[in-house]
Structure formats: C-alpha cells, structure tokens
Amino acid sequence: MEVVTSGSSSLQIPGYRILKKINQGGMSTVYLAIQRSVGRQVALKVMSPVLNADPVFSERFQREANIVGQLSHPNIVGIHDIGRYRSLNYIAMDFMPGGSVSERLEKGPLAPLEALHVVRQIAMALDHSHSKGYVHRDLKPENILFREDGSAVLSDFGVARAVARTTRMTNSGMVVGTPHYMSPEQARGAAIDGRADLYSLGVVFYEMLTGAVPYQAEEAVAIAIKHLTGPIPRLPSRSAVYQPLIDRFLAKDPDKRFQRGLDVSDAMDQWFSALAGKPSNQVSQLNNASVGIYSLARALLLTLYSSAKERFVFALKRGRTHPEQPQRAQTERDTLVRLHQLLREPAKHKRPWLAGGLMLLSLFLAWSLFSLISAKAQWRSGILLLDSASRLTAGFLSGQADSPLHTPDTAPDKHPAAGVQTAVLGAISGGNHTTAEPVAPAEDGRPPQDPGSGIVKTAAPNPEKVNNDSGTNQARPSESPETPPTYALNVKTSPQDARVRIMNIAPRYQPGIKLEPGKYDLEISRPGFTKVRRWVTLKDSDLTLSLALERTYFAGKKIRSKLPSGGWGPQMIVIEAGGFTMGSNRRSFSSPAHKVVITRAFAISTHEITFDDYDRFALATGSTLPDDAGWGRGDRPVIHVSWEDAQRYVQWLSTETRQRYRLATEAEWEYAARGGVAEPFWWGDDDARGKANCRRGCNSEFNSLFRVTTAPVGHYRANPFGLYDTAGNVAEWVQDCYQPGYDRSRTDATPLLIANCKLHSVRGGSMRDASSKISADYRKGLGDDSRLRDLGFRIVMELE
Template identity: 65%
Template sequence: MEVVNSGNSSLQIPGYRIVRKINQGGMSTVYLAIQRSVGRQVALKVMSPVLNADPIFSERFQREANIVGQLSHPNIVGIHDIGRYRSLNYIAMDYMSGGSVAERLARGPMEPLEALNVVRQIAMALDHSHSKGYVHRDLKPENILFREDGSAVLSDFGVARAVAHTTRMTNSGMVVGTPHYMSPEQARGNTIDGRADLYSLGVVFYEMLSGAVPYLAEEAVAIAIKHLTDPIPKLPARYALYQSIIDRALAKDPVKRFQRGLEVADATDQLVAALAGKPSQQISQLNNVSVGVSSLARALFLTLFSDLRDRFSKIWQVKQGDPEETRHARKEQDTVVRLRQLVNEPMKHKRPWTLSTITAALLLGWASFSLFSPREPQHSEIPMLDNVSRLTGDTKAGANSPDIQQVNEEEAPAALKPARHDLANNGIHSVEATRARAQSRSLNPPQVSKAPDTQPSAIAPRESVISQENASATVFEKSENEASPTPSYGLTVKTEPEAARVRIMNITPRYQPGIRLKPGLYDVEVSAAGFIPYRRWVQVGDRDLKLTAKLQKSYIAGKTIRSKLNSGGFGPQMIVINSGGFSMGSEKFKNSRPAHRVNISKPFAISIHEITFAEYDRFALATGTSQPSDAGWGRGERPVINITWQEAQKYVEWLSNETGKKYRLPSEAEWEYAARAGIDHPFWWNRADARGKANCRRGCDSEFNSLFTTKSGPVGHYQANPFGLYDTAGNVAEWVQDCYQPGYDKSRTTASPVSIKNCQLRSVRGGSMREPSNRIGADYRKGLDENSRAKDIGIRVIMELN
C-alpha cells in the first residue's frame, strides 16, 4: 500500500504505487502510478472529496464508469480498474505520455493538418460512443490526450455523465460541462444527444486553428449567452478552407449540424484529399463536396492577394519599428493550404470583368507551369489520419512494425503486392511531409498512364499506386452497366495470433473470413490484446484477396519483463521505458558540456537494478569464467563489481544466446534518459539534498558508509526513480557502451553510442558509494580503461524490444 501526501491528508490506494502527481482539477487529481499486480504504468484518477461525499454520485459513478469502461475504441482511453477505497472513488486508466491538446495549444495554434488529424480521430471515437448510447458532455482540449505515437485519445468518459445524472448535485447549481465548449442546448439545460459533443469538437477545432475559443466573456453566463445568440465566428482568411466544417459543427440548431461523428470524419477526409490533389475516399455517403474550377481560381486569386497583403503588412510593421507585431514569414509549405482556402465556398456575387481577367491570367500561368514543370513519379498517397500503431526502431516498414502481406505474392498480380516505404517515427504522416508532397503536385489529381496488361497497385501501409480509372472506383460506385450488378470479391485476413480481431473500418458489416466486397478501398484494422494494433488500406480489385497480418507484441511503459534462460531460471528483471526526448548533459561539469537535446527514437527495456552477483555468477559458472571478487562485502543481491568492460560484453552476449533476445549495455544517452526519468534536474528526486536517497561517500547519510570504510549496499535498498529504476545514483557506477570523450558533440541528437576505432577508454555513469553526492547525478560521467577492474563499478543492461 502506498501513502501519498495530498495537502494536509494522506492518500492510500491499495494495489498501486503512486509515483507522482500529474494534474489536479476541480473534480479530480490524477497520479502516475504503477499497478502492482501487473507492473503496469497507469494514470490513477482520484475523484474530489466534494464529489465523493455525495452517496448518490458515488453510486452512479461506479455504475456508469463500469459501463463506459467497456467501450473499446483505439481513440478512447482504456480503463483498467474502477474502485472505491475509504470513500474515495478512483479509476485506473491508460497513461498517455504525449500530453493533451491543451498543453499543445499552450505553445500556439496547431498546423491545420495536425488539427484535422485530431478532429478526425476524436470524431470516430465519438461516433463509437454515441452508437453505444453515451454522450461525453465535457469535450475540451484538456480531455483530448496524445499517445506516444501522436494519436489522439478521448478521455474522461463516464465521469461527466455520472455528474449529470446526480440529482442532488445538479439541483445545487453545478454546471455540467465547460462554458467555453458548451452547445446552446447544453447551456439551456435541455436534453442533449451526441450532436452536443460534435458542437464541442467544433469549438476545439476552431481553437486549434486560431489559438482562441470562439466566444469570450468574463462570466460563464455571458459565455453561454454568446453560444446561444452570437453568429458563428469566422476563421482568419488563410483558414477559410476549413470554415465549412466550423459552420456545420457550430450551428445553433442541432438539426443543421453534423449528425454523427462519421460525417465529421468524412468532411476531414475530403479536405485532406483536396489539399493533396487527390479524389477523396469517403467513409460513408453522408457528404458529397465537389471542387469546381471556379472555386479553385477564386482560391488561387484570394490566396495570392492574402500573400501580398501579409507581405506589405510585415514591411509596414518593420518600418514602424514595432518588433512585437512583426510576424515571421510564412513557411513555404503553407502555400498549398492557402491555395485551397475557398474551394468549398460558393460564389455569392458575380466577379467584375477585371477580376475575371486577372483570374484567367493566373489560371493560364498555373496551367503552363503544370504542363512544363518536371513531374514526380506518378503515384498518390492516402493520408492515414486514423489511430495508427506507433512504429518503433528502424523506420522501414516491416522492420519493427506489424506486417500485412499477401499469402502468395509471387502468384498474385503486381497490383496486389505490398510496397515498402519509409515511415515517420510516429506512424502517421507528419504535417510537413503531407504538405511537402502536396506542394510538389499540381492542383489536379495525378494522371497515371496505364501500361498494357497492368493492374492497379494495392494500397501499401502508407502509399499507393492507383490509376485514374481506379481512383474513382470507390466502395459505393455503381458499375458502368446500370443493368448488371457490381461484382464482389472475397477478402480473407489470416492473423497471427489467430485470436486477433479484424475490422473493416469504413463499412457497416462485420468482417467474416471471405466477406464479399465490391471493388474499392477498405480500411482494415487488426488488433489483439498484448499486441500493437495495425491498420492499413487495402484495395479489392477483380479477384479474391488473401492477406496475412502478423502483429508484434506490445510493450507498455512500466511493464516488467523477465526472459527465460535456456539453462533454466530467468534473466534480470527488466522494465519498459518509452521513447522520448530530453536534454542530455549539463554545464556543471566540464566533461558533461554542452547540454544538448537528444531523441530516444524507440522504447527499450532496462534492468530495474544493477546486475547482481547472483545473476553474474550464473553466467560465470555456465561459461567457466572466473568469478569476480566481492571485496568482502558479500555476494547474492549486492551489485557485481570487479568486472571489466570486456567481461560485461561477454555477459550480455551470453544473455542474448540464453534468451533469444538482444541484450547489450546501454548507450550513454539511454542510460541518462532512464536515470533522469523525465526530470530536468540531475537528481531524480529533483533537489540537491541526497540524504536517504542513495549510497554515496558524503551527503547521503548512507548506512553502508562510515568515516573510514565504504561498501556497496544490496540492490533496491533505496527508493526507485519515477521510471521504476533503482540505484541510478550512487551504490556502484556502471559501464556503458560508449567510447569516452571529454565533453559532447552537440550535433549528436540520437541515442546511438559513440564508437571510435581502437577505443580504450569507456564511459562510466551514475557515480558510486566512493564519491560525494555532487558526483552521483545523472549528468556526471567519467572515462576508464575498458580492461580495468574496480570495486565500485558494475553494470546495468538493456534488452531491445522487437
């Protein structure tokens, strides 16, 4: 049982080890915690005592949260446990390390495609929840979170609904929802349905683009009145392309809004397709927006006009000497977005003759440029704006990602063979990449010459090669011969593991092996508990299609792993650390300069504590290696000492052979990232005082040191850092993989170890029991000959995650 100080009282939640407070609001406090039974890292939300004091709320909270916990969707936060302890209601949920939309907006407005990505994913989550009869009621940026891979997830389901149904609380005047994001009917107190959530999503979309909510006032009542009476706000001119979504989402009358999340997703898909210069692939037939030449011409003219206006405005501000108002020049990749601002906006007035002439001239110039400019290889890409599983490690498709491929590729037509392409690290198209691709194309869909006896290519995980003929053949297209029915073909997906769930996301019928489908594109998702879900578009052509989907195991941050040894027993206890970025080094020590940003591109598992004598002796006895001296301090659970860097290499090689996994020493970057545990301070306890926190010579008040003697302590004797690692400061220092160099090369931004030919000095990290407290921080480092033995140096190991 963990006891955590919370104000003047103590919080106790059996079964959880609470690491730190993540956030606190009026209704709840959220902690990062470890669920002891499974070693899982969770976000533990503990409801406010004000709410817990109401028995009606507690009863409804438990019932509603249990039901909502059954919602299963990639873009809805997963609930692992719901409970009550000493009048405290709590929920254990997925821990989202990517922060929230609110935190993202604190850095300024989001890029349009990034905002569309979020809107689409949340719209699909809402469509799922609404189909189950659940309305969120409190959708706002704080409740939209990001996974490590950047996918958006909707949180706080059930709580708002429980509050809304608590008669005592609503009678006392509690407002259900947040005023800035409330729909008009919600502000009136009327009965609401899923369309109220879509209104709130529209407000969030407006805020993501503009950086501000649409209606501002000092009082909550005044804000509600604005939602009821004020006209729908207009986006800045450069975002006019997105105004159609805002207009429908923020309609005062629910009948005039999007009626379900699927419609919102359709609208975002069409916008993305327009930006990329491709025919759109709708999830449903609920929206049908065509792009006319006149609209494109108008968009081109007004965009160029806006560009000139912005330039003159900038020059004027500079001449006026007002640096505060001087805006940075727009990036080049913004051009495509601004070229297509008004493609869906109808013409309200006839253009004067002069405007028509200018527009025609611009169109002629654009057409000439399109005809004579060099073209890319003719292919188109379908942006994957859904929740795509995070791909770690090598950024080549198939390297560390689940793979879907056809069973008989050699016998299949070339059209259906999967291609391999580089992927972004986060598993989705980045905004910059999507815009860059769109920039390089003309405004028309790509023309693909059809070679004799060739077939249109199938959709690979992120890219496709589709002929113009087939690009228009959607799931819902009628055949050319109206008298004859459209043929259908079978789709079978063989999965590993066999129990994996297969869903086709853009059709209503459930997947069954051999399901009959009309020719077109289908969004196939394969998922299984404990595995990374995978999603891709596939194309059904003119024959039955068989696919194989092999999923990779999923490793959740904080999950503990122990691999079996072929000779019996288990290897070291490992814990999964997520990928991320951090500031490595410091200006405190000369050989730790300069501080520089490093990106850990893939998760890894690292031993929870230093390798013990018991673990190393198993290797020594199995291989006939001499057992190192323990300096008279004892073996067993004390960290192994007196081993060289070369002997450490032999140990990890033996572990790899025994387990079939890849073990190695950590790089300096990986070691420091794990030791800091997300904290910028050199000490994970976030202050210089090390007393009672580690085993060191001076400043730690260590029970293992005296005035005349120093020795190591058993591993895990002191508290673990927030990542669950013990003794990253003090006790024994640790060999790492890198060749030692005084200071850092700040241009190195990756976690790969420094490698130099004929290297003799190796880096040692973490300080030891023989050093003072100011030299045991995560930023302290030194070099030592790789053939040296020392009684204050041991090792910690990493296992690569496949």
C-alpha cells in the first residue's frame, strides 16, 4: 500500500505504487501510478471529496464507470480498474503523456489539418459510445487527450454520466457540462442525445481553429443564453473555408446538425480528399454544389481579401518577419483546391448561371484588388494565382473544368502563394507539361515558354504553307512545333553513388539525359544522408549541377527512438568525431595523459538514464524496480543499478528499437563530458558553485548538512556539446574494465576488456563527492554487482 502526501492529507490506494501527481481539477486529482498486479503505468484518477461525500453519486459512479469501462475503441481512453477504497472513488486508466487539447491551445490555435484530424478521431469515438447508448455530456478540450503517437482519445465518460444521472448532485448545484461547450438543449435542461455531444465537438473545433470559444460572457447564464439565441459564429476570413462545417456542427436545431459521429467522419474524409486533390464522388449536404458554391465563393473572396490586406501591411513593414506566411499560403491553397473540387461536381441547383456569375464577379473583384496592390509591391505570384483562378472559372462556365487536380509534392517557388499557383496551373493543364493552346512561336523559332512556370507551350501547327525563297510551298523545318529542342542535364553528386531521380517525368535519369526546356523536380538520396529535393530550370543550354548531401546525423542533432510497446527511448545527441587529450598526470589512476582519436561520430544520452526510462524497461521485462531512496522517481537519475543491470537495459533497448545501444567507452564518455574543453571542468575553472550537484564546493540546493539527494536531470546548465550532469549528481557506469592508470599506446576509443573482469570503470563523480572529484578526468572502479544510491549510467547509440 502506498501513502501519498498532498498538503495536509494522505492518500492510500492499495495495489498501486503512486509516483507523482499529474493534474488536479475541481472534480478529480490524477496521479501517475504503477498497477502492481501487472506492473503497468496508469493514470489514477481519484474523485473529489465533494463528489465522494454523496452516497448516491458513489453508487451511481461505480455502476456507470463499470459499464463505460466496457467501451472498447482506439479513440476512447482504456479503463483498467474501477474501485472504491474507504471514502475514495478511483479509476485506473491509460496514461496519456501527450497532454490535452487544452494544453496545446495554450500555445495558440492548432493548424487546420491537425484540428480536422482531432475532430475526426473524436467523432469516431462518439459514434461508438452513442451506439452503445452513452452520451458524454461534458466534451471539452481538457477531456481530449493525446497518446505518444499523437492520436487523440476521449476521456471522462463515466464521470460525466454518473454526475448527470445523480439527481441529488444536480439539485444541489452541480452543473453537468461546461457552459462554454453546452448545446442549446443541454442549456435548457431538455432531454439530449448524441447530437448534443456533436455540438460540443463543433465548439471545440471552432476553438482549435481560432484559439477562442464562440460565445463568451462573464456569467454561465449569459453564456447559455448565447448558445440558445445567438447567431452561429463566423470564422475569421483566414479560416472561412471551414465555415460550412461549423454551420452544421452548431446548428440550434439538432435535426440540422450532423446526426451521428460517422457523418462527421465521412465529411472529414471528403474534406481530406479535397485538400489532397482527390475529389470525392459522394454528394452530401456538406459538399452539394447547390448549397456549397456560394458559401465557398464567399470564403474564397474573404480569403483573398484578407491575404491582400496582409500583404499590403507586409509591404509597408518589409523589415518585419511574419511567421504566419506559410500557413497563409496553405489556407489559400486549401480554399482553391476545395473550390476546384466543387466546380468539377455536377451542378444540382436550378440556376447554374447565377452561381457561375457570382463566382466570376467575386474573382474579378479580387483580381482588381490584387492588381492595384501588385502594381506597387510587384507580387507576381499573386497575379499568376488570380490569373489561373480566372482561367479555371472560365473553364467552368464553358463546361471544360473537368481536368484532374495536380499538386506536386514540392513547389518550385518559395513564395507563400507558390503552392496555390502550382496547384491551379496543374489543374488547368491537367498535370501535363505542355498545353495545346495555340501560341505564336518566338522570333528565334523556338516554342514560347511561360515566364513564371517553366511550362512549354507548343505552338499549334499552321495548316497554310509558307513560301520559301525557291518559290515552293513548304513548311520551314526550323519552325516546326513538333520537334522542340532538347538539352542535356547532368547532376554531379557528393557522394558520387547517390541516387538521382526526376520526379515529374516518366523517363529515368541518366547522366546527360536530353530534356525539353522547363522545370524539373530532382530528388537526390543515399542511405545515411539527408535527402535533397529541389526544382531546377532547363532553359536554352545544357545544364550541369553539383549537389552535396549532408549526413543524416550531424553534430548536435537530437534523436529519440520510438518503442513499439509505447513511449520513447532516452533523448540522444550526436557527437562528431575528433581528438582530445585523455586523462591527467595529476592523478595516478588517470595518468598518463595521452592523445586519443575518436574516428566515428556517435550519439550519447543527453541526461543520465532516468527512473522514467528504467521503469519502462523493468515493467516490460518483469525486472525489479530499483529503490529511489525516497527522493522521487520520474526525471531523477535512476540509482541502485549495477553494471549488469545497465547491460540488460541496453540489450532490451536495442531489441525494442533495432538500434545498437550500449554503454559508453571511457574514451567516448570523457570526450563528450569535456565538451571540447581541455581543462578538467567543461566550464573552464575549478569553481563549481551553481554548476553541478556535489557534496562540497558546489553550493547545491540538493545538499545540506544532514541530507544529500540527487537532482532532477537537466537541472544545471549543459556543457558545450549539449550534455547535462557529466559532473556530479550520480557517478556513471561505462563499458571498460577498470585498471589504475592508462596504457599510453591505446590511442583509440575502444573499451578495455580483460578476461574475468570483476571491476568496471565509473566516471563523473557524484553528489556525495567533493568538487575536486567531479572533473572529467576523475575515475574509479567498482564491482559489477554494486548497487549504490549515487550510481547510475548513461548510454551510447552507434550511428551508421
């Protein structure tokens, strides 16, 4: 049985080892705990004493939570145990380390596509629960959590339902639901069904897009009145393309909303298809042309107007940076892509000329506005965008807007509107690189070329003969549009065996490949190197390019390996190869000082391995959980582990991640701990005050006359290589067998291995050592089975 002290009260839950408090709210407190029976990390939610004091609630809670615990869906939090101990009701559920939507909103609105994905996943969870007869009643950002892989899950079903059905609790003033997210019928106190949850989901969707709830007031009653009588809120112009979804979600009449979560999922799938350039064959209330074209045209106009306004401000304040530029370009692209999909769908309305006229008028007004602005700021891409959109609309009015949408993976321009421009040009040309549009040839006889896109326009053949000097009627061979000139493209790569592909044409790349003038999407790749993707323009001559690839692992890069069983491995940082002077002549057991060369880059854990890291291994393998000496677990360095325990940990981690993990060698450890500094301490001098956790000379807040403890990892500043706590805190096991002093002839970083080795090296000193014993050159030997309260380890990952 564990006792957790919080303030003046103590909490006892049998069967659980409680590690720390995660969160506390008005209805419950959540702890991170280990369920002893299966060795599983869980989130242990303990109900508030205000609720527990009512026996009606306790009875109802147990009954409802048991039923809800039977819900099984990947987007509903899994419940492992429900119980009551003394006067406490509790639930043991999946631990969600990714936080909540509420926490993400603290940093600002979510990206539209991320918000759509969250809505879709929660809608599927609601559809499952509604099909079982369960309405959530309290859907809000705090109840939408994220797994480590980023998937969204819905929590708190049992609590909401139990509170809702406990008459005494509601009569005594307990509000069921949160006013900002309550549906109109819920605010009236009327009977509700699953459509009330979908209304709440719409409010959350609005908040994810804008960063604010749609209805705001100082009192709950005023907020409820706004939900009952206020107009459906309008999204900002930047997100106006998503207004049809908000209109469906937040309809006052439940019959006009989405009727079930599956309808929401279908709508999201159609939306994703549209944004990906894959028009859906389904026609629903959401994408029916009879109701969607006008609203989408209005959204397009608002989006273009807002973009023009912001670009005008940008021109006046050219010196400032605007981090929202890429997001603005994506919004414009989303709008036009969705517009193109709707234009391709067969018209269902009675007045196609009216919708087309409104569309043309909207685009004409937007084109006029952009023309005035671009005359000053020379926004060429904006003109091309609207010119392309105008041609798209003209094709729609003439019945020719039926070419598939083509959106290259990588836009050839870096301008914010380049992605939209490319998408619209691709839609007009049908994804081809030539167009059948008759264009007069240039004076030199070559086919003309679009100056902005690199698309070659092949001139239409002239049926009339041209008289030559001899008086015969023959076509001039130099003016023949059927044989455009070609030029050689050569790509020289470093390393030389890198793979070169041209992504937007069918023929495979060969050195010196002959191509027509235009823009080509190159991809250069090689295992162990970072892939390069770029557009190149072939004009009127041969082109030779030289491209050098960077290694995938560069100095300072941070790496975390995903564990298939859930969670992530320790954070690693890449250390580049190099040389240094190892050891010190001032210590007999660290002498002689000698040159060592690290020939290969490696990654080493930025922190000492923590209890969080090690407990995950122990629970997965059934190993003994090491004692924390009463100092706390979580992000404190693991202690009471032997050299053999550390070996088992790296073997497990290697198997889980399919990477090569091991303990650091002495040479690797000292090279990384020094951080490129020749002095014994990476901070340069002998003054360790405020720089490490040690017994004497550090002035550590974790050490006092009667008590010495570890510090949470990363509490002190990192060394120049980005490593924390290489001096003090806990001493660290390394791979080498220990012997006093060094062999001067050993100049590489391989570990020292001795037959029947019983002592292994320990580096870095600990919080129980004086500052003189925490330098980078300090070392000692301990038996393999030693388990001490000031001894831990960090690890290395080998790089390809």
